[in-house]
Amino acid sequence: MATSMKSCIATVSIAGDFREKLAAIARAGFAGIEIFEQDFIAFDGRPEDVARMVKDHGLEIMLFQPFRDFEGMPDTMRQRAFDRAERKFDLMNQLGVDLMLVCSNVSPHSLGGIDRAADDFAQLGEYAAAKDIRVGYEALAWGRHISDHRDAWEVVRRADHAHIGIILDSFHTLGRGLDPQSIRAIPRDKIFFVQLADAPLIEMDLLYWSRHFRNMPGEGDLPVQAFMQAVAATGYDGPLSLEIFNDQFRGGSPWTIAQDGYRSLVCLMDDVRRAEPDIALYAPSMPPRIVSSGIEFIEFTTDTDAAETLEQLLAVLGFTKAGQHVSKQVQLWRQGDINILINTEENGFAHSAYLMHGTSVCDIGIRVEDATATATRAGVLGAELFSQPSIPGELDIPAIKGVGGGVIHFIDDKSDLARLWEIDFVQDNQPANSGVGLVTIDHIAQTMKYEEMLTWALFYTSIFDTRKVPMVDVVDPAGLVRSRAIQNTDGSLRITLNGAESQDTLAGRFISETFGSSVQHIAFASDDIFATAAALRQNGFEALTISLNYYDDLGARFGLDDALLDKLKAAQILYDCDEAGEYFHVYGQMLGAGMFFEIVQRTKAYDGYGAANAPFRISAQKRNWA
Numbered sequence: 001m002a003t004s005m006k007s008c009i010a011t012v013s014i015a016g017d018f019r020e021k022l023a024a025i026a027r028a029g030f031a032g033i034e035i036f037e038q039d040f041i042a043f044d045g046r047p048e049d050v051a052r053m054v055k056d057h058g059l060e061i062m063l064f065q066p067f068r069d070f071e072g073m074p075d076t077m078r079q080r081a082f083d084r085a086e087r088k089f090d091l092m093n094q095l096g097v098d099l100m101l102v103c104s105n106v107s108p109h110s111l112g113g114i115d116r117a118a119d120d121f122a123q124l125g126e127y128a129a130a131k132d133i134r135v136g137y138e139a140l141a142w143g144r145h146i147s148d149h150r151d152a153w154e155v156v157r158r159a160d161h162a163h164i165g166i167i168l169d170s171f172h173t174l175g176r177g178l179d180p181q182s183i184r185a186i187p188r189d190k191i192f193f194v195q196l197a198d199a200p201l202i203e204m205d206l207l208y209w210s211r212h213f214r215n216m217p218g219e220g221d222l223p224v225q226a227f228m229q230a231v232a233a234t235g236y237d238g239p240l241s242l243e244i245f246n247d248q249f250r251g252g253s254p255w256t257i258a259q260d261g262y263r264s265l266v267c268l269m270d271d272v273r274r275a276e277p278d279i280a281l282y283a284p285s286m287p288p289r290i291v292s293s294g295i296e297f298i299e300f301t302t303d304t305d306a307a308e309t310l311e312q313l314l315a316v317l318g319f320t321k322a323g324q325h326v327s328k329q330v331q332l333w334r335q336g337d338i339n340i341l342i343n344t345e346e347n348g349f350a351h352s353a354y355l356m357h358g359t360s361v362c363d364i365g366i367r368v369e370d371a372t373a374t375a376t377r378a379g380v381l382g383a384e385l386f387s388q389p390s391i392p393g394e395l396d397i398p399a400i401k402g403v404g405g406g407v408i409h410f411i412d413d414k415s416d417l418a419r420l421w422e423i424d425f426v427q428d429n430q431p432a433n434s435g436v437g438l439v440t441i442d443h444i445a446q447t448m449k450y451e452e453m454l455t456w457a458l459f460y461t462s463i464f465d466t467r468k469v470p471m472v473d474v475v476d477p478a479g480l481v482r483s484r485a486i487q488n489t490d491g492s493l494r495i496t497l498n499g500a501e502s503q504d505t506l507a508g509r510f511i512s513e514t515f516g517s518s519v520q521h522i523a524f525a526s527d528d529i530f531a532t533a534a535a536l537r538q539n540g541f542e543a544l545t546i547s548l549n550y551y552d553d554l555g556a557r558f559g560l561d562d563a564l565l566d567k568l569k570a571a572q573i574l575y576d577c578d579e580a581g582e583y584f585h586v587y588g589q590m591l592g593a594g595m596f597f598e599i600v601q602r603t604k605a606y607d608g609y610g611a612a613n614a615p616f617r618i619s620a621q622k623r624n625w626a
């Protein structure tokens with residue numbers, strides 16, 4: 001029995017040349033690779049060189065694939081198929097890999113018949129045994145005669161040869177909508193290899209979907225966990241391999257994709273173990289997904305001059321300076337349950353972030369039940385732990401690096417962290433101003449390149465007990481921005497991810513001008529947006545001006561009465577509603593490279609983000625912004 005997870009990834013899943021792929025795969029923590037024949041053919045070196053390179057990276061070649069169009073060939077073509085296979089067996093011996101994947105035949109020449117295919121495999125088993133090789137049969141979802149793992153299993157069962165087994169691939173089973181439960185009946189020693197892939201649910205041709213849109217388990221919509229539970233129930237303890245054909249991944253960063261892969265695999269196995277507690281599984285142990293109750297603080301990094309602008313704005317928004325860090329140049333501003341930190345240190349992480357991105361959010365504090373357990377789970381999932389020297393008496397707050405390079409701290413109630421503001425801060429005695437009625441952080445919006453959205457979503461959903469809301473398209477006059485929210489059940493933690501495809505969109509400009517800063521806007525919640533708007537006006541707040549056409553349309557779309565429309569218009573408040581409730585939101589002016597604040601009020605169970613209003617907000621921002 002294996003004592004550790006045999007984690008594996010196909011070389012096709014990762015961008016780069018062969019060397020870059022291996023380096024990224026090894027660094028991410030995988031034990032082995034599936035070598036795709038194409039990658040070998042493209043590589044300019046002998047099989048022995050490949051074998052040595054793989055070994056030098058501490059990896060093992062666990063599978064050679066694919067061998068195509070083998071079974072069911074008419075008599076005149078049959079011998080040719082065996083000859084081809086033998087040539088590849090010799091190559092495999094040189095590469096030092098003993099398992100070959102044969103995918104089901106797609107050739108128009110091929111003939112059907114379970115017994116004919118079984119005879120071919122029984123014969124192939126003999127050739128393979130002579131060369132110490134085992135062969136696994138995989139049903140491609142678009143195979144000409146065999147396209148279902150149950151039929152592939154029947155072929156393997158009838159072939160009845162020790163060197164012939166089945167290879168299961170979650171995409172082919174789940175992509176065709178087949179119930180994975182039938183896998184439970186396959187004897188474990190006949191499952192030679194397991195490939196895992198997810199995919200977003202999009203109606204399209206199976207082959208095209210498989211070759212271009214697969215993604216890591218948990219990144220798509222297929223029930224990969226149910227598939228893996230069925231595999232685990234057989235007692236299978238062989239390699240678990242990610243075979244991800246994805247256009248974006250092919251052009252992505254080898255290291256990021258490899259790291260996402262490892263994270264998704266470890267997270268999947270953790271989910272499987274929790275769902276099937278009676279099955280012994282070899283996967284790293286870690287605390288369950290972390291339940292968060294929201295954002296405890298948001299920290300800006302800036303310099304002394306720019307800090308003044310930020311402080312003025314916070315004051316206009318109704319915040320009061322409430323404290324000063326005991327040893328660092330960090331100010332605490334507060335309103336309701338919202339804590340904003342302004343860091344003007346001239347060294348340390350915040351300062352490096354300032355030098356890189358300018359005035360920006362460098363740190364987010366997330367409230368959890370157990371901060372240490374959170375850092376442990378994140379660490380097992382491959383996140384980089386973060387710590388910075390603190391002076392005696394100050395708290396050492398568990399933290400990690402987020403995907404974009406910012407820091408995430410974890411605050412809990414069960415330790416001294418509950419007294420963070422008393423211990424690390426000297427409280428200001430000046431009385432709080434009455435504020436404008438902002439009570440909590442409703443959401444933060446992070447911007448990234450479109451290609452990075454899956455990475456970000458996986459990061460949050462694997463660490464925190466959250467779900468992804470379906471993607472929405474936001475039209476910016478300069479291009480499309482995709483937006484997807486990650487949120488927890490009670491809505492206390494909401495992070496929206498905005499993926500920019502073009503540099504000219506507001507989102508695209510923000511990431512290019514800040515060199516990849518991520519938090520583009522912060523939305524504060526009010527319990528009474530009209531009262532808040534009035535108080536803001538008193539403070540000299542300038543709301544983003546929305547077009548009059550917008551309000552005309554609003555009246556038509558929702559049949560709002562004129563009195564409400566007038567109130568919305570007067571305060572430049574945008575409006576949305578659905579069966580669950582209403583959403584009122586108003587925006588401030590843009591700062592520097594395109595950061596802004598939003599103030600929102602949700603009524604009843606409204607759970608969205610006013611996506612329908614985004615194009616009008618963006619147009620207004622573009623008009624208002626030089």
Ligand SMILES: O=C(O)c1ccc(O)c(O)c1
Binds near residue numbers: 065103138140210243
């Ligand atoms: O798309 C293909 O042809 C292909 C080849 C080999 C596999 O293991 C697979 O799942 C798909």
Ligand SMILES: [Mg+2]
Binds near residue numbers: 169
């Ligand atoms: Mg496959």
